[in-house]
Amino acid sequence: MSCMELRNVSYTYPGEKMPVINNLTLQIEKGTCLAVRGDNGSGKTTLFRLLNGLAFPDTGRYMFEGTVITEKYLKNNRASKAFHKKIGYLFQNPDVMLFNGTVYDEIAFGPRQMGLPDEETDRRTRDCLQLFGIGHLAEKAPYHLSGGQKKRVALAAVMALNPDVLILDEPMAGLDAGSRAFLHDFLSQLKKAGKTLIMATHDEQLVRDLADQVLVMEMPNMEMSDTETPETV
Numbered sequence: 001m002s003c004m005e006l007r008n009v010s011y012t013y014p015g016e017k018m019p020v021i022n023n024l025t026l027q028i029e030k031g032t033c034l035a036v037r038g039d040n041g042s043g044k045t046t047l048f049r050l051l052n053g054l055a056f057p058d059t060g061r062y063m064f065e066g067t068v069i070t071e072k073y074l075k076n077n078r079a080s081k082a083f084h085k086k087i088g089y090l091f092q093n094p095d096v097m098l099f100n101g102t103v104y105d106e107i108a109f110g111p112r113q114m115g116l117p118d119e120e121t122d123r124r125t126r127d128c129l130q131l132f133g134i135g136h137l138a139e140k141a142p143y144h145l146s147g148g149q150k151k152r153v154a155l156a157a158v159m160a161l162n163p164d165v166l167i168l169d170e171p172m173a174g175l176d177a178g179s180r181a182f183l184h185d186f187l188s189q190l191k192k193a194g195k196t197l198i199m200a201t202h203d204e205q206l207v208r209d210l211a212d213q214v215l216v217m218e219m220p221n222m223e224m225s226d227t228e229t230p231e232t233v
Contacts, residue, residue, distance in 0.1 A: 009060035038217035088163035094154035098142035128156040
């Protein structure tokens with residue numbers, strides 16, 4: 001069984017005539033890494049919204065672990081929690097993800113929303129603070145942090161739920177060399193641990209080192225490419 005599968009999926013934004021995603025069929029196996037390439041407006045973010053259950057196909061269907069994901073399905077609170085617990089989504093701009101008063105509360109927010117006990121929430125939060133080297137920022141307000149620190153906090157908040165799938169939109173954007181090296185190593189370790197990674201990125205080294213397949217998105221056509229020689233894609 002595939003981890004995620006789209007079959008003949010199309011999606012058009014309300015008021016638009018041209019579909020931003022047109023008849024896309026895509027299969028992502030568990031534990032693999034998919035790199036998504038394409039210019040702005042080619043549909044990368046729209047694809048991520050579909051995979052995260054934030055938007056739904058006009059035609060075709062999206063399946064996660066064999067279950068068809070629809071708006072009706074996710075209206076069931078129990079089903080929605082189970083689905084969103086398994087998929088973590090790191091936005092390109094961490095500012096849109098950070099809204100709590102402290103870094104600690106930011107990381108604890110997801111576990112609290114999922115109804116985890118206070119003791120477990122605290123353990124996960126402190127583990128993530130240590131893992132991402134941001135323990136000294138625990139009581140800081142996220143909006144006072146640097147861009148690199150914000151991205152670490154946003155990723156820590158995502159990882160506090162220990163998702164099976166991690167979707168990242170330009171994860172290297174705006175990072176200095178040290179933060180880029182840290183994130184590259186972290187994603188490598190996640191893949192070795194069997195996590196499924198999906199990332200939109202222009203970072204050639206990241207693609208060469210991690211990607212099992214590359215999805216090149218263009219308007220209006222899309223095509224899949226093997227990544228044995230990703231630099232030629």
